[in-house]
Amino acid sequence: MQNPVFNNIFPPEQMGYIKRINALLPSVYGDCPKACVVTFGCQQNVSDSEKLKGMLFASGYTITEDMDEADFIIFNTCAVRGHAEDRVYGNIGNVKALKKAKPNLIAGICGCMAQQQSVADKIKKSYPYIDLCFGTQMFHRLPEFIYKRLTGGKRVFELDLPNDPIVEEIPLKRDRLETGWLPIMYGCNNFCTYCIVPYVRGRERSRDPERVIAEAKEMIANGCKEITLLGQNVNSYGKGEEHGINFAKLLRLINDLEGDFTVKFMTSHPKDCSIELLDAIADCKKVSRHLHLPFQSGSSRILKLMNRYYDREQYLALIKEAKSRIPDVKLTSDVIVGFPGETYGDFKETLSLIKEVEFESLFTFIYSPRGGTPAEKMADPISREEKGKWFDELLRVQEEIQNKNR
Secondary structure (H helix, E strand, C coil): CCCCCCCCECCHHHHHHHHHHHHHHHHHHCCCCEEEEEECCCHHHHHHHHHHHHHHHHCCCEEECCHHHCCEEEEEECCCCHHHHHHHHHHHHCHHHHHHHCCCCEEEEEECCCCCHHHHHHHHHHCCCCCEEECCCCHHHHHHHHHHHHCCCCCEEECCCCCCCCCECCCCCCCCCCEEEEECEECCCCCCCCCCHHHHHCCCEECCHHHHHHHHHHHHHCCCCEEEEECCCHHHCCCCCCCCCCHHHHHHHHHCCCCCCEEEEECCCHHHCCHHHHHHHHHCCCECCEEECCCECCCHHHHHHHCCCCCHHHHHHHHHHHHHHCCCCEEEEEEEECCCCCCHHHHHHHHHHHHHHCCCEEEEEECCCCCCCHHHHCCCCCCHHHHHHHHHHHHHHHHHHHHHCC
């Protein structure tokens, strides 16, 4: 690959704000101001929080996990399920007392939950002690938001979702060196009817392969032994890009790097899991034989309502190919119980698929309606209590499979 020229680097004006914050902090907080990043949700959020920590550290803050001693607190949020949002509101409610003790404390909320206008409106009205509220594509502007608030500016509410090129070279402070997250793309174009992600993360945007390879090399040089590639749907990496590098080719490029390391990835969508990808996993010695392939339901009727782009037979055919081409593959998956319109007959098809595939493990969820998604408006006559019984039955079946295969 030739060395490209990148224009979408961390904006110089943000570096300017970082320098100004460094000069300003001692007069506001003394010698050792501290910042706390509280993360909710998926691995992508954990990776995003490492960028938040990187910008805060570059701005002169010491990173702490203790909110009580922090001078700056940011909640990086998840919107996939209602329970996650409830936890966030419970945590930000604690900021009120902290601000009484520390009037100069700055607190913010960002990420998927903050991207929703309804949440921003609620924060603006009911949580006046929250200073910053910004969405998933505004992270690189954190220094600007902090500086403006430090110098007496108004509360910040930035929810734009411009789908611009991914901003690179954001200061990064990794939580650990021996294992690390490596985002390769952001956003989602699939619009599953139950999922809020496309609305809060925006359209699919892939990082330049040269950037990904360069970051992987840096991680390996710093002692990383396990690299996890991240994306809402890593299988669609590179779609529509001029460079012609799809996910299977990217895996091979990373596998060929020198060093003692392994590569994992998440999350995959069955509709984009190609034979080329399965062969790449089989061929690449440094790539984990673990394939996480969410099926969500064993009923073709429910899969169509979910807008998953495959049916039961296609999923099982893909699993058969995976087992044939990667004999030692370890399969895991996600499943939703009690989707709107699901009958017990549909649920029994889910159980039969689980028994046929025999997954190593499952991530199981009772359906949680998300505001603004098509599924939220679908008729849902089955009670939560009944869905709970189905859920328990599924757990028993999966436990039996795991016990049998130990």
